[in-house]
Amino acid sequence: MTDIRPGLVDTEMAKGEGLFWVMPVEKAVRQIYKAIISKKKVAYVTKRWRLIATILKRIPRPIYDKM
Numbered sequence: 798m799t800d801i802r803p804g805l806v807d808t809e810m811a812k813g814e815g816l817f818w819v820m821p822v823e824k825a826v827r828q829i830y831k832a833i834i835s836k837k838k839v840a841y842v843t844k845r846w847r848l849i850a851t852i853l854k855r856i857p858r859p860i861y862d863k864m
Contacts, residue, residue: 799832800839804846818845 805819820843832840841847853861 799837801829801832801842802839802846802850803829803842804849806842818843 803825805817806825807819807821825842828842828844829840832842841850856864
């Protein structure tokens, strides 16, 4: 089982102004497929979202709650 943690993929659900780091569907599909084939436990799509997740994990809870 692979836990896929996607960022913003260019779909109807991700429409709006001011979105950053929106990735094309084809790129997301390739990364998801590669993660599943390589039997990763957790996969961030795209890889830059791993950076965001790492930063959010290290923010103190009181600061995170105010965001």
